[in-house]
Amino acid sequence: MTLHFTASAEKVYDFNNLCQQAYREITCLRLDNGQQLVNLARQQNPDNLIPDILDGYIDFFVLFFNEDPAEYKVRKPKYDERLDRVNDGPDNTPFYKFSKSILYLQRASVEIKFGERWSAGWDFRRAFLLIKDNKKKYPDFILNDFIYGSLQVGVGTIPGGYKWLASLFGMKGSIKQGLLVVRNFLSSNDPWAKLMFNEASFYYCYISNYILNKPEDAFAYIRDKKLDVVNNHLFTFMAANLAINNKQTEYARSVITNRNMSPEYLKTSVWDMELGFAQLNHLETQEAAKHMENYAAHFKGNFYVKDVYQKLSWCYYLEGNMAAAENARRLLLKKGNTDTDVDKKAQKDAKAGGWPNPLLLKARLLSDGGYHREALNLLYGKGINDFATDGEKLEFAYRAARIYDDLGYDDKAISMYQLAMRLGKDRTEYYAARAALQIGFIYEKQGKKEVAITYYQQCLDMDDHDYKDSLDQKAKAGIQRCKGE
Numbered sequence: 001m002t003l004h005f006t007a008s009a010e011k012v013y014d015f016n017n018l019c020q021q022a023y024r025e026i027t028c029l030r031l032d033n034g035q036q037l038v039n040l041a042r043q044q045n046p047d048n049l050i051p052d053i054l055d056g057y058i059d060f061f062v063l064f065f066n067e068d069p070a071e072y073k074v075r076k077p078k079y080d081e082r083l084d085r086v087n088d089g090p091d092n093t094p095f096y097k098f099s100k101s102i103l104y105l106q107r108a109s110v111e112i113k114f115g116e117r118w119s120a121g122w123d124f125r126r127a128f129l130l131i132k133d134n135k136k137k138y139p140d141f142i143l144n145d146f147i148y149g150s151l152q153v154g155v156g157t158i159p160g161g162y163k164w165l166a167s168l169f170g171m172k173g174s175i176k177q178g179l180l181v182v183r184n185f186l187s188s189n190d191p192w193a194k195l196m197f198n199e200a201s202f203y204y205c206y207i208s209n210y211i212l213n214k215p216e217d218a219f220a221y222i223r224d225k226k227l228d229v230v231n232n233h234l235f236t237f238m239a240a241n242l243a244i245n246n247k248q249t250e251y252a253r254s255v256i257t258n259r260n261m262s263p264e265y266l267k268t269s270v271w272d273m274e275l276g277f278a279q280l281n282h283l284e285t286q287e288a289a290k291h292m293e294n295y296a297a298h299f300k301g302n303f304y305v306k307d308v309y310q311k312l313s314w315c316y317y318l319e320g321n322m323a324a325a326e327n328a329r330r331l332l333l334k335k336g337n338t339d340t341d342v343d344k345k346a347q348k349d350a351k352a353g354g355w356p357n358p359l360l361l362k363a364r365l366l367s368d369g370g371y372h373r374e375a376l377n378l379l380y381g382k383g384i385n386d387f388a389t390d391g392e393k394l395e396f397a398y399r400a401a402r403i404y405d406d407l408g409y410d411d412k413a414i415s416m417y418q419l420a421m422r423l424g425k426d427r428t429e430y431y432a433a434r435a436a437l438q439i440g441f442i443y444e445k446q447g448k449k450e451v452a453i454t455y456y457q458q459c460l461d462m463d464d465h466d467y468k469d470s471l472d473q474k475a476k477a478g479i480q481r482c483k484g485e
Helices: 017-026 031-044 050-066 069-075 077-087 094-113 117-137 143-155 160-169 175-187 191-195 197-211 215-224 233-244 249-257 270-280 285-298 305-319 322-334 341-352 358-369 372-379 390-406 410-424 431-445 449-461 468-483
Strands: 003-006 012-015
Touching: 012 017, 012 050, 012 094, 017 031, 017 050, 031 050, 050 069, 050 077, 050 094, 069 077, 077 094, 094 117, 094 143, 117 143, 143 175, 143 191, 143 197, 175 197, 175 468, 191 197, 197 215, 197 233, 197 468, 215 233, 233 249, 233 270, 249 270, 270 285, 270 305, 285 305, 305 322, 305 341, 305 358, 322 341, 341 468, 358 372, 358 390, 372 390, 390 410, 390 431, 410 431, 431 449, 431 468, 449 468
Parallel strands: none
Antiparallel strands: 003 012
16 A cells, blocks of 8 residues: 655655555654664655654654653754755645644654743644644545644643643634544544554543543553554553553553563663552562662653652652662752652652651552552551641541542542542642542542532632642543533
8 A cells, every 4th residue: 555645746745655664663662673664765765755754753752752862952953854844845735734743743742851841832833733724725634633633632621830832722622522533533444544543542542541531441442452562662651651540550560561572662761660660559669669770770851750769769768778768869859850740749748858657658559559458458447536747637538538439439438538628728738639629530420510510620729739730631621521522
């Protein structure tokens, strides 16, 4: 199968079989193989612009996963060169604006990783306007859809802290409409849709998890579509990442350890981080510390670095090695940045000094890992009066509520969440806001959408707490879901 668009005797967009093979290799994270095929395609036709787009994918994956500043210095300027070449290409094909949109999106995503949020905002805007225009001009060109639909969903849930970005887009997003577009793309028999099915599936699973609050749908999709989590490392990362964030630690561990270990895949420290998190969530502190130390030694970026050092400090703290725990905390304060909510929280905790209650910390980790019965057994027979400080009383109420929630004890969960809201409404911990959000989830699941909306709104109304942006996004998405928007 050759999918070919041309509009001039000079530059062409020829997504031929060789380029398709390269794209498949690249989106499995076999980047060296992909690069060889891209180079061969360019040799065969130096006027073909598709190899430029594929080179953009390679640079995106290298920079997104490894965040190496030296690589960024070399690779980022190449996006300007590629955009210049595409600008000189034929403009009477759907690939003209589509290609530019892809390049702007790739660059925007890595700019965020390197702290250039203003530049990223403008690049996202350019990407959106290009794909929007392309969709009007070429409504039957299906490749517009998985980009446009995903952007529409994302813009519909931008939290308050990023409103500047929404205003740059100049559009009102819609979860319902954007999701319909993405789903239509995934079910299409169009050759283009089949070619880029894996990439669109990656977006869809994250939308299902973070926007629709239906992680079970994401995992069902991975299973039903038989996504290759062994030989496609993009899917390996996605499945493990979603599993760790959804209390499915054993599945995450299985996916990471059973991936294809061939050296032809992108070398990245992310596996050490994810495996370390999975082991810590089962209180396997020695093994977890080894992986997190390895990650800290080799990762050159800033995202989640403080979070890793905080979890590393917990490993040593729970082992009673306070010298190593304090050292990890000192490194936390020196390294990484606070662009993500979890890094911001880790920095705040480290600056505050003190250490968490060990019983509550263990219950938290087991609960985060999906070991709900073990977590419940730790807290069995305890009440808020068994804890000394107001902060510990609040955390106990919240932890007990989350464990009851995960075990399906809705009434007990709501009661403890409401207690956490009362205890935490005037404090800066995230527990009260998250409790309101979780009650919203429970009532939404029960079909009591009006009640759910009131709790989602209470979450949004709480200010000056940890994880404000990410909790607001989830609450906004919940209100839109309940209203059918």
